[in-house]
Amino acid sequence: MAQAKTIVLAPRLDGELARRLLSQMALIRRFEEKAAEMYALGKIGGFLHLYIGQEAVAVGATSTTRPDDYAVSSYREHGHCLAKGSDPKKVMAELFGRSGGLSKGKGGSMHLFDKSVNFLGGHGIVGAHLPLAAGAGFAIKYQGGDQVVLCYFGDGAVPEGEFHESMNLMALWKLPVIFICENNRYAMGTAIHRALAQTEVWRFAETYGMHGEAVDGMDVLAVRDCVGRAVERARKDKAPTLIEARTYRFRGHSMRDPAGSVYRTKEEVEREKQRDPIAIFVERCLKDGVLADADVKAVEKDVNDLVDEAVAFAESSPEPAPEELFTDVYKD
Amino acid sequence: MAIMTYREALNLALREEMDRDPRVFVMGEEVGLYDGAYKVTQGLLKAYGDKRIIDTPICESGFTGVGVGAAMLGLRPVIEMMTFNFSILALDQIVNSAAKMCYMSGGQYPIPLVVRGPGGPAAQLAAQHSQSMETYFYHVPGLKVVRPTTPADAKGLLKSAIRDDNPVIFIEAETLYAVKGEVPDDPDFTIPLGKAIIRREGTDVTVVAYMGMMYRAMEVAEELAKEGISCELVDPRTLRPMDTDTIVSSVRKTHRAVVLEAGAGFAGMGSEIASEITEEAFDDLDAPVERVTGENAPMPYAKNLELLKTPSKAKIADAIRKVCYR
Numbered sequence: 001m002a003q004a005k006t007i008v009l010a011p012r013l014d015g016e017l018a019r020r021l022l023s024q025m026a027l028i029r030r031f032e033e034k035a036a037e038m039y040a041l042g043k044i045g046g047f048l049h050l051y052i053g054q055e056a057v058a059v060g061a062t063s064t065t066r067p068d069d070y071a072v073s074s075y076r077e078h079g080h081c082l083a084k085g086s087d088p089k090k091v092m093a094e095l096f097g098r099s100g101g102l103s104k105g106k107g108g109s110m111h112l113f114d115k116s117v118n119f120l121g122g123h124g125i126v127g128a129h130l131p132l133a134a135g136a137g138f139a140i141k142y143q144g145g146d147q148v149v150l151c152y153f154g155d156g157a158v159p160e161g162e163f164h165e166s167m168n169l170m171a172l173w174k175l176p177v178i179f180i181c182e183n184n185r186y187a188m189g190t191a192i193h194r195a196l197a198q199t200e201v202w203r204f205a206e207t208y209g210m211h212g213e214a215v216d217g218m219d220v221l222a223v224r225d226c227v228g229r230a231v232e233r234a235r236k237d238k239a240p241t242l243i244e245a246r247t248y249r250f251r252g253h254s255m256r257d258p259a260g261s262v263y264r265t266k267e268e269v270e271r272e273k274q275r276d277p278i279a280i281f282v283e284r285c286l287k288d289g290v291l292a293d294a295d296v297k298a299v300e301k302d303v304n305d306l307v308d309e310a311v312a313f314a315e316s317s318p319e320p321a322p323e324e325l326f327t328d329v330y331k332d
Numbered sequence: 333m334a335i336m337t338y339r340e341a342l343n344l345a346l347r348e349e350m351d352r353d354p355r356v357f358v359m360g361e362e363v364g365l366y367d368g369a370y371k372v373t374q375g376l377l378k379a380y381g382d383k384r385i386i387d388t389p390i391c392e393s394g395f396t397g398v399g400v401g402a403a404m405l406g407l408r409p410v411i412e413m414m415t416f417n418f419s420i421l422a423l424d425q426i427v428n429s430a431a432k433m434c435y436m437s438g439g440q441y442p443i444p445l446v447v448r449g450p451g452g453p454a455a456q457l458a459a460q461h462s463q464s465m466e467t468y469f470y471h472v473p474g475l476k477v478v479r480p481t482t483p484a485d486a487k488g489l490l491k492s493a494i495r496d497d498n499p500v501i502f503i504e505a506e507t508l509y510a511v512k513g514e515v516p517d518d519p520d521f522t523i524p525l526g527k528a529i530i531r532r533e534g535t536d537v538t539v540v541a542y543m544g545m546m547y548r549a550m551e552v553a554e555e556l557a558k559e560g561i562s563c564e565l566v567d568p569r570t571l572r573p574m575d576t577d578t579i580v581s582s583v584r585k586t587h588r589a590v591v592l593e594a595g596a597g598f599a600g601m602g603s604e605i606a607s608e609i610t611e612e613a614f615d616d617l618d619a620p621v622e623r624v625t626g627e628n629a630p631m632p633y634a635k636n637l638e639l640l641k642t643p644s645k646a647k648i649a650d651a652i653r654k655v656c657y658r
Contacts, residue, residue: 070405072401101438102437102438102440103436103437103438103440104438104439105438106435106436106438107436107437107438111436111437113436113437113438113440113441114440115437115440115441120401120404120441121433121436121437121441123429124428125424125428125429128397128424128425128428128429129429130397131393131394131395131396131397131398131400131401131425132397132398132400132401132404132429133401134394134397134398134401135397135398135399135400135401135402135403135404135405136401136402136404136405137401138398138401138402139401139402139404139405139406139407140405142357142383142402142407143405143406143407161393162393162394162397165391165393165394165397166394166397168389168391168394169388169389169391169394169395169398172389327439328434328435328437328438328439329434329435329473329474330434330474330476330497330498331434331439331442331497331498332497
């Protein structure tokens with residue numbers, strides 16, 4: 001059932017879709033660059049794991065789903081949360097630890113949750129949200145719904161037992177869940193060949209008798225095509241899929257590893273930056289005449305404005321009141 | 333009132349709550365076709381079908397996480413641990429996912445989940461299958477922890493646990509499953525979480541105990557009555573939240589306290605209760621609080637050593653006499 005590559009159907013790309021995909025990728029990129037600045041200024045604390053370089057995965061995947069579908073992710077989840085439709089103002093305020101944040105400032109960068117857009121969270125323990133995704137799929141089936149669950153994780157989660165337990169349960173119980181492994185080739189500083197006996201992640205699907213596929217994670221249209229077919233399988237047949245999106249993070253593991261240069265060479269990083277998903281997409285759209293220079297400039301201005309507004313909102317949002325320490329520990 | 337076993341009371345609670353709320357389902361190892369490793373789920377598969385009684389492969393972390401994910405979408409899972417010893421494999425899902433989700437999400441995702449199954453000392457099952465597991469859970473803000481002693485409590489507390497909007501760790505006892513007692517058959521009968529009960533009224537000393545230790549304390553109280561020592565027996569029933577008021581009120585009356593605990597004593601529940609009593613009622617005490625706990629060793633297999641591991645009636649009686657200066 002598993003297969004390495006499928007022929008990418010020529011996706012119909014019109015100006016409206018191109019603008020939407022570009023806007024979302026550019027928003028995530030600008031948001032992350034700004035978050036890095038704010039971290040350097042001490043406005044954001046703790047860990048901050050940037051998504052820069054991987055934007056095509058979240059945007060391409062989300063573009064194939066409905067608003068009532070679900071998504072869940074790891075701690076590198078700002079991009080998935082924004083792609084799902086969360087308000088950048090509330091996301092930035094959460095990073096600032098302010099009461100206007102998605103989780104009232106109690107979750108932070110690693111724990112973004114947004115029930116209003118069915119975003120089931122950012123989870124900080126590697127692999128732990130994979131069974132949660134299976135559980136969401138179980139609940140959809142139990143309730144007789146036709147939604148699907150997109151579950152994003154890195155190649156670092158693949159050696160975890162929970163990856164294998166979840167794959168088995170999803171296949172065994174036929175759950176409408178799509179596992180999207182964003183293979184950026186490094187689990188923190190450990191290169192994939194130092195962590196996995198099988199480095200072709202999509203091949204784990206074979207073992208569990210489910211559909212598996214690898215896709216160029218730097219090509220938003222290829223991701224869209226691949227995830228789109230998986231969504232259809234999940235929605236119509238309650239069949240799970242494992243997708244390996246081959247991508248690269250341009251920054252380090254977190255802001256505490258800003259260059260990410262101990263375990264990979266400068267040459268490698270520079271070479272990978274030539275695959276920049278946004279630059280590739282813009283070039284293609286301009287070449288095909290789907291977008292004009294003016295469109296691209298307009299998108300850039302819009303996302304700059306949105307991110308500036310997000311920062312202004314976060315700055316002005318009050319800190320959580322002291323009583324908030326004890327609210328939400330239990331639901332009354 | 334009906335007379336039934338602790339096991340039957342749990343089974344009835346599950347049936348009543350499944351009848352009452354279609355969002356409730358039971359998931360775990362051998363809960364369906366096998367009728368439950370300890371027969372708590374006997375007959376449920378036949379009555380409710382495999383949509384709501386779900387046999388899982390052996391993957392405690394996986395299926396507990398499935399329960400948490402399903403709870404995020406509004407279902408009310410009851411996850412069975414075949415024994416609580418296996419819950420250690422699911423500890424991350426319970427502690428990091430279930431307990432903290434409501435808080436980390438700013439209240440957006442409460443987790444109405446029950447994780448239940450037998451725990452505590454059992455008969456010659458040795459170190460890995462015979463231990464008091466509540467210690468691993470009651471430390472965690474966001475969890476509720478229940479240890480029901482009688483068949484009526486088993487029913488009333490399990491029903492409350494299933495109706496609760498928070499994750500509840502519900503640890504039964506393998507050694508109590510066959511105990512019989514009166515159980516209200518009213519389907520609206522519940523016992524609120526966080527309420528202790530006085531099982532025997534007395535005037536000379538407060539003895540705090542639950543599960544097997546409570547049964548042992550009841551026998552000791554009977555024997556000491558002949559010596560003229562009147563024991564008041566308090567059963568917390570829920571360990572988190574703890575009904576400190578009932579315990580402290582009793583101590584204010586008797587001026588003496590002995591706390592029993594089956595598990596190893598170091599940093600155990602006995603330490604917590606003794607500390608609460610000391611902080612809240614120091615001036616009322618006529619003697620230092622005594623703890624009688626399990627020894628600080630893994631559970632041995634050999635019968636003679638096993639008997640030495642958990643508090644004996646003689647040790648309990650000695651501690652009570654000691655605080656009474658007898």
